[in-house]
């Protein structure tokens with residue numbers, strides 16, 4: 001087990017839950033958040049009351065307000081900020097780049113506005129050749145914070161880095177599976193959020209269990225088509241990082257993406273739903289899934305209707321009817 005520190009960048013629910021899980025192994029963890037007042041609260045409370053209340057910090061977890069301090073003795077860095085803040089965080093990291101950097105991220109989404117995968121953004125900002133890993137899978141932060149049984153995927157281009165991360169995360173109630181398929185893992189985590197908005201809308205409109213499962217299954221088909229075309233593997237997309245996370249997010253109200261869909265179906269506007277729920281990655285990713293699909297000549301009909309509702313003001317019932325009116329075709 002590695003004892004050298006790891007820095008977690010991002011003091012949201014997920015950065016905090018992962019920092020706690022990494023620290024449960026006894027490894028030193030520096031948790032950096034951008035707001036010094038928030039960090040001061042975490043230092044005195046020994047928990048993140050703003051974002052993950054009730055999950056006590058293990059002794060080896062140290063909140064940090066200064067990025068330079070968080071990175072001073074950590075060559076392993078895990079980014080857990082939202083996708084819209086990913087590039088900016090990489091740029092801050094570049095300015096303080098540790099010697100021998102190995103970079104992981106737990107962000108789920110494509111870069112808003114460009115549709116780039118996170119690994120492409122990493123290569124652009126930090127250069128090629130860096131050991132990279134994605135932490136993903138069906139993992140609600142609150143449940144990880146409470147120590148409830150969880151399984152996740154650690155996908156990496158570097159087998160040693162994957163093994164080091166998985167060893168640190170793995171524990172009595174936590175199973176970390178390794179994979180070499182970074183792209184499949186990334187696409188699964190980004191696309192499932194879009195489909196979960198659709199599942200929330202469907203349930204909110206009262207469509208029932210048949211429609212929900214039809215969306216999940218046909219959503220998986222969209223995810224696999226897109227993921228394979230981008231270079232990901234089918235096994236990854238039908239595993240924890242793809243189907244697992246898709247089912248979790250489409251079926252449980254802990255999901256913000258699902259709740260956003262429920263809110264739209266109840267008549268709330270996109271802005272009202274966002275204000276109520278906070279971060280909704282799928283609302284940003286829908287346009288990017290459509291952009292990537294169009295570029296590759298791949299059909300993504302569910303993502304298109306989510307994009308229409310979120311970005312073009314199409315009412316939920318009309319979007320659902322568009323999907324139902326599509327031509328009959330072989331499965």
Ligand SMILES: NC(=O)C1=CN([C@@H]2O[C@H](COP(=O)(O)OP(=O)(O)OC[C@H]3O[C@@H](n4cnc5c(N)ncnc54)[C@H](OP(=O)(O)O)[C@@H]3O)[C@@H](O)[C@H]2O)C=CC1
Nearest residue numbers: 011012013014015034035080081082085107108140141279
């Ligand atoms: N929550 C979950 O269960 C899971 C989340 N994820 C993914 O993790 C990522 C983060 O989500 P989550 O932690 O839940 O989000 P939260 O909404 O809980 O928190 C977002 C955090 O990001 C911080 N942040 C926003 N912009 C910046 C920035 N420019 N620089 C630094 N920090 C910034 C916010 O800081 P501030 O508090 O100051 O606003 C906040 O602490 C998302 O991509 C999500 O899909 C993945 C798996 C599970």
Ligand SMILES: O=C(CO)COP(=O)(O)O
Nearest residue numbers: 137138139140255256257
């Ligand atoms: O990614 C998640 C669980 O795996 C969290 O999903 P939400 O962002 O929809 O809450």
